[in-house]
Amino acid sequence: MKIAVIGTGYVGLVTGTCFANSGNEVTCVDIDAAKVDALNRGVVPIYEPGLEELVSYNLSADRLAFTTDLAAAIKPAEIVYLAVGTPQQEDGSANLSALWSVVEGIAPFLQETAVVVTKSTVPVGTNARIYAQLQELTSRNCHVASNPEFLKEGAAIDDFEKPDRVVVGVRDEYAADILRQLYEPFLRTENPFLVMTPESAEMTKYVANALLATKISFINEMANLCERMGGDINDVRRGIGHDSRIGFAFLFPGVGYGGSCFPKDVRALSMMTKENGLVPRMLDAVDEVNQNQKSVMIAKVDQHFENDLAGKTFAVWGLAFKPKTDDIREAPALVLINHLLAKEATVQVHDPEAMPNVKAVYGDKLQYHERRSQALEGADALVIMTEWSDYKRPNWEEMTQLMLSPTVFDGRNLYEPQRMKERGFRYYSVGRPPV
């Protein structure tokens, strides 16, 4: 099939590349000329495991191309995927300006039978608005489908190629059939292809993210309570997780969720709830608990150093909002860094992939280190904000030698408190008593 994908961010680039890799002819369009230029040379501007190799392979097989020329990409396309960003606006709702500019841009060039598919996360009712807008611009009924994306950054290719399920929202059988054929290679293990109305598909994406965010905020609230009451959240987690109704997934306590999806999608769903005359009690609580959780480690740092951080040196391990990505959007590490800088502390950071993005924000306000051990030199404390594998088994002896004081604030519960005590560390974690 001939496919155009508009927007080559985390989602568009993975979508286009994986569709090309299954044999389709894909042209990806972006307004960012520098990005398009780099991609045509096989240089992927984001970090996503395995993506660069797959882009290069499909570029050389002539099945994948990148352009800024929207018209040229749309004219031959049987399927047009919309994968532009839908960031949060001031009031919490989704900003659809990029989407509307693309809808207007593609209308004159669409083939009569082309299926326009929304991959971006968009408020319920957007599919209907796109349908109406295209009808007005083309004076005919266009095929408009919704196909929300559930991939996780850091495991995006695997998630895309082996999805738990594919959800499509359609208003006609033709669109459903084209999409079924497109996804056939990805569903050979019989995972379901779920066809529903566009409104249900749009809602599914928000409900999935809101429920996952709810699990995180719930376990974080319980972790904070454990600390006050002397329980150990890891034991509690074990105690509940074996219940098949509960399970273990997404119940890791930590420093709160970040990233480009959960925060904005929870707020957008909250806005939709209010706009429809209902009260988003749970959604707003999930967001509030999460905002608070980003400061839980900060409070421990402040307390340990009796609010006197000026002149102290902090090592920060992990800047990305989660491991295996360079994405720092809404990352909890940034909240910590802002606090440390405001208190006039020196901040020495390490992250396997996200340092260039952090440098673009903070410039020379931070000290950047390529090796995790270098960030520890002369540090009064280490704060761990992302659970990269690199941090799971550090060299304890080297740590105690390099640090001014062996103090660790572990926002991801990577280590066993008792063992840390035996190794000579002062150790703070989440939902477990400090040692």
Ligand SMILES: NC(=O)c1ccc[n+]([C@@H]2O[C@H](COP(=O)([O-])OP(=O)(O)OC[C@H]3O[C@@H](n4cnc5c(N)ncnc54)[C@H](O)[C@@H]3O)[C@@H](O)[C@H]2O)c1
């Ligand atoms: N990142 C994720 O893990 C993830 C997962 C599922 C769904 N989503 C959703 O997918 C959508 C895209 O997310 P993302 O993280 O890939 O965004 P992103 O910000 O990484 O990428 C968006 C891309 O669109 C391009 N763009 C903007 N306006 C354009 C225009 N008019 N024409 C062509 N290109 C244009 C930008 O230059 C950028 O490259 C969002 O709605 C998001 O909520 C994201």
